[in-house]
Amino acid sequence: MLLTALLAAVVTAGVIVAVILLRPAAPVPAGDPGVPPVSDNAPTTPGIGCGDSACREIGAMTVGGLPVVLLADDAGKQGVVRIGADTVYPLILNDMGVTLKGDSLRCVDGATPVCLVRGEVNGGSAGELFVARGGIWRDTGKPYFSDAGTVTLDDVTVDGIADVIVVRHECPGAQSGSARCQAAPVLAEVYDVARGSVSCTRRYTAPSALRGWPEVRLTKADLRACPEKE
Numbered sequence: 001m002l003l004t005a006l007l008a009a010v011v012t013a014g015v016i017v018a019v020i021l022l023r024p025a026a027p028v029p030a031g032d033p034g035v036p037p038v039s040d041n042a043p044t045t046p047g048i049g050c051g052d053s054a055c056r057e058i059g060a061m062t063v064g065g066l067p068v069v070l071l072a073d074d075a076g077k078q079g080v081v082r083i084g085a086d087t088v089y090p091l092i093l094n095d096m097g098v099t100l101k102g103d104s105l106r107c108v109d110g111a112t113p114v115c116l117v118r119g120e121v122n123g124g125s126a127g128e129l130f131v132a133r134g135g136i137w138r139d140t141g142k143p144y145f146s147d148a149g150t151v152t153l154d155d156v157t158v159d160g161i162a163d164v165i166v167v168r169h170e171c172p173g174a175q176s177g178s179a180r181c182q183a184a185p186v187l188a189e190v191y192d193v194a195r196g197s198v199s200c201t202r203r204y205t206a207p208s209a210l211r212g213w214p215e216v217r218l219t220k221a222d223l224r225a226c227p228e229k230e
Helices: 002-022 092-096
Strands: 056-063 066-072 079-083 087-090 105-108 114-121 124-133 136-139 144-146 150-154 163-169 186-192 196-200
Touching: 056 105, 056 114, 066 105, 079 114, 092 114, 092 124, 105 150, 114 150, 124 150, 124 163, 144 150, 144 163
Parallel strands: none
Antiparallel strands: 056 066, 066 079, 079 087, 105 114, 114 124, 124 136, 124 144, 150 163, 163 186, 186 196
């Protein structure tokens, strides 16, 4: 009887171990820290940090029916853009030393919704553009830089899509940021989000002379061919 009881116990234990070993592993939930990171500057799931710090919201707008939120660390040096509920883009601006603030996010709705993230850097301003086409948002991947302190959005060409306005010093032959360039006149250059640079304004003695400064507002009548760049 004792031998029979011992054999039964051994068989039962073996069955339990087999069940445990053969049980399928539990699925890893989206956003779990164990999931390998995606490639640089690609959208990621929520939960991504801002550098070594937790992210905090510093700006938010609704465009194209979706909430667009700018998050950054306490210093404003590392940030991400969250579009909708769960699409997050790390910023190229993080590698440029840009400082993000409460007014860094600017969005304009239209036939093609557009958002710009901008901030101060090296005596100027840099901006990163996000565009929605066919309901899909993408980072255009090419930062804009203004050595006169302003990158903004406005539908200057009146085509229903916001253009990027970059105010810069017109100083052929001089290095951007040099004393000679900083003393030179300024103009605003207009970039179509699909075609690139399309036109410029005339020269002004100071950025503040541009209508609406620092949120520059232009009309088609303000535009002309850009000076040739050396």
